Amino acid sequence: MKPFWFAVHGIVHAVRTERNMLIHLVSSLLVVVFAWWLPTTKLENLILFGWVVLVIALELMNTAVERTVDLVTKDIHPLAKQAKDVAAGSVLVAAIGAAITALFIFGPYIIDKFVI
Numbered sequence: 001m002k003p004f005w006f007a008v009h010g011i012v013h014a015v016r017t018e019r020n021m022l023i024h025l026v027s028s029l030l031v032v033v034f035a036w037w038l039p040t041t042k043l044e045n046l047i048l049f050g051w052v053v054l055v056i057a058l059e060l061m062n063t064a065v066e067r068t069v070d071l072v073t074k075d076i077h078p079l080a081k082q083a084k085d086v087a088a089g090s091v092l093v094a095a096i097g098a099a100i101t102a103l104f105i106f107g108p109y110i111i112d113k114f115v116i
């Protein structure tokens with residue numbers, strides 16, 4: 001059971017220390033609110049859930065890369081920059097994918113609600 005709590009501790013640490021993680025959690029909450037408010041299908045909710053999980057999981061990995069790089073060197077190094085920037089890029093790619101998916105799924109329902 002210990003590895004589970006170590007993992008939970010890691011998640012709590014990332015939420016407490018990473019501003020971007022807070023942004024992802026607020027965005028995830030917004031997705032839940034919209035999915036509850038709009039008549040989305042089970043499949044659509046499942047797709048949205050997958051993106052939310054992917055973005056949060058990648059942000060956790062990004063945090064791990066940042067900590068590892070900082071542990072290895074405090075000096076300015078091009079490889080340290082590449083490692084951090086590439087890891088951050090993976091989060092950005094997923095976040096853009098999630099935003100586009102959310103727009104495609106929620107967009108038509110919102111238009112239906114407000115345009116008669």
Ligand SMILES: Nc1ncnc2c1ncn2[C@@H]1O[C@H](COP(=O)(O)OP(=O)(O)OP(=O)(O)O)[C@@H](O)[C@H]1O
Pocket residue numbers: 018019020066073074075076077078080081084085088
């Ligand atoms: N050791 C380093 N050598 C060279 N460039 C670095 C180094 N550390 C950080 N950088 C550059 O500065 C940027 C900001 O680094 P920092 O460690 O503050 O992470 P961050 O991206 O601000 O993470 P967060 O805000 O999520 O904690 C990195 O994306 C990278 O481009």
